[in-house]
Amino acid sequence: MTETGGIKEHIVCPFCGCLCDDIALTVAGNKITENKNGCSISQAKFLNHHDDRLEMEQSLEDLVKKAAEILVNSKRLLVYGLSSTENDAHREAYKIAEEVGGVVDNTSSVCHGPTVLGSQESGEAIAALAEVRHRADLVLYWGSNPQFAHPRHMSRYTRADGLYIKDGKKDRKIWVFDVRKTISAGVADRFIKINPGSDLEVISALRALARGKILDVAEVGGVSVSELSELVEIMKATKYGVLFFGLGLTQSKGRHRNIDAAIRLIQDLNHYTKWSMMPMRGHYNVAGANKTSTWQTGYPYAVDYARGYPRYQPGEYTAVDMLVRGEPDAVLNIAADPAAHFPKEAVRHLSKIPVINIDPKRNMTSLLAKVNIQSAIAGIECDGAATRMDGLPLYLKKVVNPQQGVLPDRDVLRMIYDEVRRLKK
Ligand code: SF4
Known part of the structure; x- marks a missing residue:
């Protein structure tokens, strides 16, 4: 698996809901050396993509096993995040929530x-x-x-x-x-x-x-x-x-x-x-998170699978409300940083329960997570699809290879799902 160098044009910027699709990148030796057309945020996203990466304390396989054990033993799981990753990862997250009878919510519950x-x-x-x-x-x-x-x-x-x-x-x-x-x-x-x-x-x-x-x-x-x-x-x-x-x-x-x-x-x-x-959608794929949630569950966010079928109730099954009530006994967090953005009472409960954190980079949530799994950055190190603020789906291209052993969110989630199914047999 090698990505050739040179100029890569018509790249979509995976940062905000504008999903600007006119980025031109210069790539040399699996490194992005120049970003043409991107704003200052886009410059930082592409040129510094290798900085502050999440450290994994064990092998990916061992971390997946640890995560699956937490999920299987959970009685009230909250799956949260999804707005800064691509649509295929969403599908795998909904599958896990359904399999263990958990709640799945995305970051739109605290924005739009x-x-x-x-x-x-x-x-x-x-x-x-x-x-x-x-x-x-x-x-x-x-x-x-x-x-x-x-x-x-x-x-x-x-x-x-x-x-x-x-x-x-x-x-x-x-x-x-x-x-x-x-x-x-x-x-x-x-x-x-x-x-x-x-x-x-x-x-x-x-x-x-x-x-x-x-x-x-x-x-x-x-x-x-x-x-x-x-x-x-x-x-x-x-x-x-x-x-x-x-x-x-x-x-x-x-x-x-x-x-x-x-x-x-x-x-x-x-x-x-x-x-x-x-x-004005903020995270680049928060509009996509609402859409994939609706495709898969019938509802755009705040979905509970506890009864084996999806139920929708903002205020009841939204992440902050659940955490403030002290309800979840485990959290699977994907491509979001609730510890940095949630109110104090919610973060306090988050710090008391096992958190599985899947993200390319170190963040506040990684500091309190029991399991940290580094993933590839969608739109830079792996491909995918995302939805612009006006509802237009756009294809995110892979530009460089991720580090050895670092997989896209969708593959990590698929491994966790398979392990959960194996443990439940
Ligand atoms: S951060 Fe937003 S506005 Fe800036 S280039 Fe990326 S998508 Fe466009």
Whole structure:
């Protein structure tokens, strides 16, 4: 198994939900020496892929046996993560959860879970990113700072020229709604500062004004009603508008109600002109994790197999809620770092139970894990498929070989599944 050197083009960047597919890498002697087109995050991801790798204390075979024993002895297993690995690995994780009657949840439960709930309530009004680039003449970012978290989102899609947007800088307007002036707000055409926790009120006011209602207050959420009225008139008159939203909307007061209201605002605006909306997905394959979970289990996250068939209940079978209640007696964590991101009570329980951690790199979770298994980085050291924030599936290419004995997540999980089946016989 050898990968030839030279220039490798049309590589997909496996970091954020933009999944930029125009990366050109120079490879020499199984080493990536240059990344053309990638943002600074992408540079670090590709050029430093060999740094901080997870150490394995035993052979892979022994670690797989140890992991399988923990899983077989578990009465309430939580399988978690999946958003920074490829779709085939997801399938193997769901198989393990089903085999041992555990819960399987992905990281959307702590980011865009409310987006999923809002869509289940009011539908989806998504568009392709290409459509946005070629047609949208008004773009809103709400509770999202793309210049920081998705560094090429603006330059590739909302500031770029398009088929019907001849000059992306002049013919398209960008507005940012946020509680503070972010770097994205600094480069936008208009910044609308709203009070923290008032998203639902502001969206509801925009909806009321779009429907021709008169508001008998001077301001809503820190924005004057006269400004809100002006914004609504522009939104109704635009040719094609798009609302991108981030965790500032999904994780602030109101959560899925904010998304529900935003979807209904988009529906209202579609009485006048064309509008769509899209979540700014963070981890590169968190959108894929929702999709593969739905394909395999019928539900996008928070799925429990304890009764032998999948049941869905966010709040009940979501990772943080389970850990805070002290419910799981073992955790299989794949391509995520719950110890770094979960609340203190959840991490406290995580530190008391056996954790099997599968990841290419050292992280906070690896410090408390009982079993650490290093895996190959999807999109760099192995191939796979991932889903972009607009739902488009993209093929991740293998660029260099992983270290000897380091396998993709899907192969590690398959080995664990086989060992679990063997132990259960
Ligand atoms: S914007 Fe995201 S996907 Fe694109 S190059 Fe940067 S990190 Fe990678």
